[in-house]
Amino acid sequence: MTSTTTDQAATGPEDGSGDLAGRLAATVAHVRGIAPPDLFDVFAAEQRRLADAPEPPAQIRVGDRLPQSHLTDHAGRPVAVPGDGPAVLVFYRGAWCPYCDVALRAYQRELLPELTERGVRLVAISPQGPDGSLSAAEAAALTFPVLSDVGNGYARMLGLTFDLVPEVQEAQLAFGNDFTTINADGDWTLPRPTVVVADAHGVVRFVDVRPDYTERTEPAEVLAAVRALG
Template identity: 40%
Template structure:
């Protein structure tokens, strides 16, 4: 089953439980976010991944330069452990991790959450790749994918779903990364870029693996 089908199936279950007026507001807000072109500075194919050093859930620094020295890198930005769509995506990435490694690549997932919230996520989903904390969304901003959760979305997140971003992220802002996935060659150049303001759309693992295969074939040629 594709990742998108898994996300769609989960959303169908949500629609059976959440009031229609709430879902209509969420649909409209994320539809606007996806359509208004507010991410023109997002990394694209051919751009260079900004260098970063971020702590993992155990407090150990992970450097993009060190990771790229080993091979290609898959970078997945997710919103937080509180987001069920992100959890589905991370599980799907874990399932293809052996194939990612077989292609000589590494995978990291990045969110603005404090490490204290990442650890339970790693244990619950049995993740065996680094989960990094981008406090203040600094790297996400450098990648052109940070935005402020505002208006009705902020109210619904807090009052309906109990998501208090300042508590999860350790700062007063309501900033998030738009869900995004980048496949990066050893030279730091992006060869696949997935950026979508609609939170229920994520990069397919099959597309990630296809991009890594192309890199491996080019290196072997």
């Protein structure tokens, strides 16, 4: 499910120009301009709280080996993660999130060509069901796999999840985002936006977790990590 407000936020400032941080800052300004001030203040307080929270002790780190799992694509087909060979895993909140939309478009445009050339898989992972994955892929014209992590099972194993507190749940509902229908298992848990680069053996060589979900990993950082794989 994607709200009208989220659609406007996603399509307003995104023009493909500038670095990702600049486009995300424009998206924040756009959301501020169209959102009721009381709701925007709730989300801003959430961003500060998440940014100031201590790092979860189980969070994935460089040198760790990623667990093997199977997630489902938009058609419900199982996809091995991380699979065989090097991979870039992008954890995002969902198709309803304007900041995710901006980031996924950037990764499609600025990462995928070189990753494909180097034989590195790119996959995006969220707790949405297959319909939500399809919405994300179609909205951003993505040509890489967009997978459903039901119950945030894989993200939980990596220590990337957080629960939405009651006031944020109420604000999201007012914004048109009901996670009892958006998330595949109907809970109010999301992954922190994260990019993981793993080598051919599934060993993490780069990880960037963004507690503030209005920030995302720059494509240049990901490409540098991929090139370092050799």
